[in-house]
Each structure stands twice: as structure tokens, then as C-alpha cells.
Amino acid sequence: MKLFITALIGSFLLYQTASANPDTAQLVPRTWNGQKYGCKCYFGDQCWPDSRTWNALNTTVDGNLAVYVPPEAACHTFFNGTLGTISTYDQAKCDTVTANYSSEKWITDQDMLLLWRYWTNSTCLPTTESSSPCTLGYYGVYLLKATKIAHIKAGVDFARRNNIRLVVRNSGHDFVGRSTGWGALVINTHSFQDIKFVDKWDAPGGYSGGAVTIAAGVQGRPLLRQAVAQKPPVTVVTGECPTVGVAGGYVQGGGHGPLTTQLGFAADNALSFDVITADGEYVTANAKENPDLFWALKGGGPAAFAVVVSATFKTFPEMRSAGATLYINSTHVTNETLYWEGVRIFHSHANSFVDAGLYVYFTITPLTLRVRPWVAFNQTAAGLDAILAPFKADLTAAGIPFENTPAKEYTTFFDLYIDLFEDESGGTPMLTSGWMFSRQDIAANNDGIITAFKKAISPREDLVNKGYMVGHLWNAGYGVPVPNSATNPRFRDAANLILYNLPVPTNATLEQKADIEDLLANTLDRTMRATGPKGCAYINEADPLQENWQDHFWGPDVYPKLLETRKKWDPHGVFYAISTPGTEDWEVIEYGTRLCKKL
DSSP: EEEEETTTTTTTOOOOOOOOOOOSSSOOEEEETEEEEEEEETTTSTOOOHHHHHHHOOOOOTOOEEEEEOGGGGSEEEEETTEEEEEEEOHHHHHHHHTTTTBBHHHHHHHSSOOOOOGOOSSSSSOSTTOOOOOOOOOOOEEOOOOOHHHHHHHHHHHHHOOOOOOESSSSSOOOTTOOOOTTTEOOOOTTOOEESSSSSSSSOOOSEEEEEETOOHHHHHHHHHHSSSSSOOOOOOSSSTTTTTIIHHHOOOOTTTTHHHHTTTGEEEEEEEEEEEEEEEEEEESSSHHHHHHHTTTTTTTOOEEEEEEEEEEEEEEOEEEEEEEEOTTTOOOOHHHHHHHHHHHHHHHHHHTTTOOEEEETTEEEEEEEEEEETOHHHHHHHHHHHHHHHHHHHOOOOEEEOOEEESSSSSHHHHOOOOBBBBBOOEEEEEEEEEEEHHHHHHHHHHHHHHHHSSSSGGTTTTTEEEEEEEETTTTOOSSSSSSSGGGEEEEEEEEEEOOOTTTTOOOHHHHHHHHIIIIHHHHHHHHHHHHHHOGGSSSSTTHHHHHHHTTTHHHHHHHHHHHHHHHTOOBBOTTTOOOTTTEEOTTTTEEEEEE
């Protein structure tokens, strides 16, 4: 649900003050826990723009500015927003929200929702008790639903000149809350949906093959659908999840997916970006124009250097592909020791799988190993069966029953993608982290890694069998041994990027949240690092609160250059995303609300 500002003047009691208009506004002094800070400007501060100033912005962006009201508010009699209280109950809309609340596609099509609700503070939820409270939580106050490049520029300029926290969102597929922020102005780029394919890329950089230019809001599945429809059909590196916005935080974090073993990261295949900088300038970044910015946008951190308007990527000929699945669960084995032996055997073959050019997506839950699918791009079903035969023989020799069928061959990778990959679900508050295990670590310490997996599933006595793991077997160095992107060089010896999730109670107290965050960072993260010392972390799918994130995300050879680039292109901190280059002195204080810089 959203309401335009022009319709809200009579409903909300807007705080009237003079607005700040210097090109770069001053930070607001604040003290928290004895530390002095300079903060972004928030509602209630003297610097907060008055209603006339917000309405002027609304005029500039053609009426596309709104005071944000979460769609869940339709289930509540009132929405108690930052700017006032309004009546919101609408049973029909509430029914729609409730029916779709875990739908990945529905969530990413909303204006400001996140797939992972922990970072919204879950203060307005679908309910049958309409009298229950509904507040904004950690969502932004204002939504700018951009439909033109000029709208993005206007939003960036407004945030810079008024010292407003700025957030950029294209799909909300975000594990760590970078797509929202308390009290922020949020620019939504989801409406930018243009896709253009060319047979020959005529631009600097030495590449002359096929390419596709996509706008900021384009997601993976529709991009692949249009790619396979080309004559001849082509493909593009996208995420395994169909709703990930390819040109946004995905490529800016690196961008892995089912074709990464064969074709590298999305960042390795980026050819050019058109962006709005922190100064509000529309610039192109490629191998010739602004090459430092171009390099940084290729894996240097989401929402850290500029707002991407469009991006151009290499395309590749579509190929026949083979896929396979395998399941070990409680219908096959109820003995926990035997089950974990099956997981150990599976993971011991990780290196052989990626060395054969495969990608593998799997999940680990209590007494369930679900491998769906193995992806063999440009390989036959017979070839995939031959690769998997030693692994299956090891399971059989260990007396571990499993369920599988012979590998299936597909005319194109897209056919495999549609048949074997599944949509994810969202809505449940949880915390996520992850670690990449290198080929060297798996070869040297596979048993220790499995012990760490057991810890992630049952991290302590009160959380036995409450953990959940998602694994991705790929090697970004198989097809691209030397990176041309700002990704961590350790990924070129990767074998498994494992994610581990911990549930958080929907109405968790601050103490409960702090407890789970501490467990994740200081127990599970440290356990994974200790068992895989040659690994690293993937910024889009890891705990942003972990220690020494600069090294884990980028490493000592990459991070200093990224920091230098950030200081050049955004010296005043117009952009902010947690644990990205240049944010060392920035902190969200006062219980997840104000974004401030340590003084």
C-alpha cells in the first residue's frame, strides 16, 4: 500500500521546519553510549525538510514520491507511522497480503518489502486481530518510485543536500537489510525493465562478442527467458534465484549462479555500467571511461559507489545441459550417525564435482540432504552420470540409502533451469551468514567441515535441529582463473559457498536479537573460518556484523583499492550499505535506527 504525499497533507501531521539546502549538509550531533556521533537528518531534527520541500521533490519526480505505508497495514485498523496515524484496514487487501506473504515473486514486486523480514523489525505483520499495533519498524519513511533517470538523480541530490539517509532498492532480495533503513528516503528502481541484446558488442575493453544491456530492475528469470528466445539462443550469468535483480546488488557483490563454474561471476562478465553518482552526475563506467569506478562496481560492494541505472553483460551461446537430483532423508535413514556419514561422503566429492565443471545446489536440514540440482552445462546426461558414479558407489558401499533418477538431458540450460530450480519463500525472520570452503580446505579437512555443519544445525542446547543450511558447489576459477573484477581472489579456488541460517522469534526482544547475532558472529562464523582457513565470505550472503569483514569479503590486495575508490566517488557518505568499503566509521545506533558517523 502507498499513499502519495499530495493526498496526505490533511491526514498526516507533518513536522514543519526550515530545510537545509547546502550541497552537502552538516551531520547532526548526537551522543550514544558515551560516544559522540554526527548523524544523518531524521524526522524531529531541526534540519528535517518541511512539507513544502518534500512536495517540491514530489513535483520534480512527477508525483512518484510517497509516504510509505507497509502493505501489511491493510490488516490493521490504524497505521502509526513516523509522520502520523491514519486508518488503513481493508479486508480484501489484507487477504491478498496474507495469501502472498511468503511468495518470493509477490514480495519482490512490492515497493519496499524485504524477502528476509528480520531487518524490518517485524512491527507490522499480517493478522486477524485488526486492533493490534502496526508501525513502520526499520522501513524508510519516503518512497521514490523512480520511472526515469531524472527521478533517480533528483532523489540522490535531495538526500545529499538535506543529509537524508538514502537507500536504493530494486527487488528487496536482501539477506542483511541493505534495501531498507529507518527514517530513510528509498529510491525504488524496480520499474526499469528494458532489455536489449546485440550480436556484437562495439565498445572498449577488447571484447567483441554478444552482449545484453539490462535496466536496473530486470530480474534473473525474465532475462534468461528473453535470452533463450534470441536467434540463436544465448544465456547470461544470473543467480539461481529467479527474482534477483541482476544489475543491482547482485553484480555489485560479485554475482554467483548456476553458470559460475563454467563462466565466472556476473562481475567477471560485466562490460559497462550507466550510473548516477553521489554528486548526482549521470556517467558511464567501462574499461575506458571511469575505469576505477567500473572495476569497483564489479564486486566491490552493493549500494556503495553509485546507483546503477543499467548494466551490460557478455552473453554466451546456449548449450545442451544435463541435470540430476538426489535425496537422503528420514524416509531412507533415521540413524543420525548414518545420515551425517552420507553428508560427509557427498561433501568429500565437492572438489571432483567442480573440477568436472559442475554446479550443485543443495540444502541440509535435520536428517535431510536435498541435492537439487547438479548442473552440467554443455555436457550430456551420460557424462553427468559418469561423474556422479563414484559418489553414488561410495554411498552404496557405506550402506546409505538414497533416492535419485538417472541424469536428464535438456536442449538448453534454460530448460533445465525452469525444470529443476524452485522459487524460494520469504517472510520468516532469520539471520543468515556464510563461508566459502576452498578446494584446499575440503581436501585437507572435510571431516572438520562436517563437524562445523553439525554445529550450524544444532548450535547449542536450546537450538537443537533449528539450523538450516544452503550450499552452492561452484568454482569461480574454473572458467575465469584470473579475475578482472573486484571480487576476493580466494574465490578462484572455491568449491562450496555454504549459507547457515538461524531462526529469530517474530516478536524477539532486543536481548534475544543480540543473543542470536552474537551466536552467529562469535560461534558459527568463527567455527566455519577455523575449519576453512583458506576460504572467504561472499558479501551478499554473509554476516555483516562479523569481525574483520574487510579481509573476509575482499582480502588485503583488493580492499585498499576499493576504499580509495569509495573516497573518490562518495567522499561524504551519501550512499551507505552495512560493511561495505568506507563504512568503518559509520554505525546504526539507538537500537537500529539512526545512521551516524563516529566523531
